[in-house]
Amino acid sequence: MRVLVVSAPLIGHVLPLLPLAAALREAGHEVLVATAADGLRAARSGVAVRDVAPRLDFGRIARGIMLRHPLVARAELAGTAGTRGAGLLFGAVNDQLADGVVALAGQWRPDLVIHEPFAVAGAIAAATRGVPAVRQENALFDGAELARATLARLGPALRRHGLTDLPPPAAAIAVAPPSLRRQEGWPMRYAADAGGGELPDWLREPGERPRVLVSRSTITGPGGAGPMPAVVAVADRVDAEFVLVRPDARLARRRLPGNVRTVDWIPISRALPASAALVHHGGAGSALGALIAGVPQLATVGAGDRRHNAELVAARGAGIAARSRDITADTLTRLVTDTALRDAARQVSGEIAAMPGPTELVRRLESLR
Numbered sequence: 001m002r003v004l005v006v007s008a009p010l011i012g013h014v015l016p017l018l019p020l021a022a023a024l025r026e027a028g029h030e031v032l033v034a035t036a037a038d039g040l041r042a043a044r045s046g047v048a049v050r051d052v053a054p055r056l057d058f059g060r061i062a063r064g065i066m067l068r069h070p071l072v073a074r075a076e077l078a079g080t081a082g083t084r085g086a087g088l089l090f091g092a093v094n095d096q097l098a099d100g101v102v103a104l105a106g107q108w109r110p111d112l113v114i115h116e117p118f119a120v121a122g123a124i125a126a127a128t129r130g131v132p133a134v135r136q137e138n139a140l141f142d143g144a145e146l147a148r149a150t151l152a153r154l155g156p157a158l159r160r161h162g163l164t165d166l167p168p169p170a171a172a173i174a175v176a177p178p179s180l181r182r183q184e185g186w187p188m189r190y191a192a193d194a195g196g197g198e199l200p201d202w203l204r205e206p207g208e209r210p211r212v213l214v215s216r217s218t219i220t221g222p223g224g225a226g227p228m229p230a231v232v233a234v235a236d237r238v239d240a241e242f243v244l245v246r247p248d249a250r251l252a253r254r255r256l257p258g259n260v261r262t263v264d265w266i267p268i269s270r271a272l273p274a275s276a277a278l279v280h281h282g283g284a285g286s287a288l289g290a291l292i293a294g295v296p297q298l299a300t301v302g303a304g305d306r307r308h309n310a311e312l313v314a315a316r317g318a319g320i321a322a323r324s325r326d327i328t329a330d331t332l333t334r335l336v337t338d339t340a341l342r343d344a345a346r347q348v349s350g351e352i353a354a355m356p357g358p359t360e361l362v363r364r365l366e367s368l369r
């Protein structure tokens with residue numbers, strides 16, 4: 001079976017799709033990933049990747065949307081826009097992806113298309129080929145709602161390919177732990193690719209003090225530095241060791257407190273088991289990574305789905321939701337000492353571990369042919 005996996009042009013969107021892609025390859029199926037721009041970095045993981053929109057500039061599209069829709073942009077930056085901003089942005093992105101994905105499907109002739117909610121171009125390609133499309137969630141939002149918001153902006157792309165609408169997906173794959181939120185579809189244990197880089201030996205074992213990893217978004221833009229500057233500002237008043245993962249150049253050049261270290265790109269999922277907590281920008285991949293490891297997290301409230309993710313985690317009791325500017329020494333001390341946070345994180349970790357893994361879904365996908 002040939003399986004085409006389609007993602008928005010962002011590495012953070014591609015990585016969660018790769019474990020299922022790997023399971024399909026191990027079962028003997030051919031897998032090709034279709035994406036563009038930043039998403040092409042997935043090739044470093046050894047998967048076959050095709051650029052379906054060589055001239056796509058995600059930043060330019062985002063800036064154009066913000067200029068044309070200032071009120072929506074303001075709400076999006078505050079994390080209160082719902083699906084309005086996402087629909088506008090990823091509708092425009094998918095309009096540029098659609099022709100390339102359809103052309104690739106025509107050439108490669110997949111038997112099945114798997115796409116994430118913000119890559120509806122994959123569903124368009126599946127419809128033109130008359131093959132099943134499967135929506136795979138890669139976040140904590142309602143994927144059906146995100147796909148609908150994106151599709152609502154794709155009338156011209158549909159018409160270019162002789163379509164008036166899209167059929168419902170043949171199946172959906174849900175990755176959210178049940179106690180956080182319900183998603184439609186077959187449950188599957190979230191198992192994002194570990195990412196690039198090497199894990200230093202000293203990060204493989206717990207340190208003398210509680211270790212807190214501090215990460216930032218893989219996307220540049222507003223709030224791109226994430227919570228790192230705020231953590232550095234108060235770190236010397238917290239009995240913990242802080243590890244900044246990929247700090248920006250300005251922060252890396254600063255004189256840091258004695259309990260703050262820096263590392264380049266590392267496979268964070270492999271460092272989390274020996275860590276006491278994770279502080280991050282609120283992205284779904286980071287939130288789920290901490291939950292898988294069963295460690296408390298501080299997720300900052302920010303743009304896009306970051307407020308949504310942070311508030312979901314906090315409502316479950318598995319972490320703290322806070323704006324970067326509100327991070328204090330007391331906040332970080334609570335993060336590493338509050339046993340209720342740790343217990344809730346471990347409970348959710350158990351839920352995730354009980355979900356079927358990617359390998360267990362291969363047979364179900366094969367049945368869709």
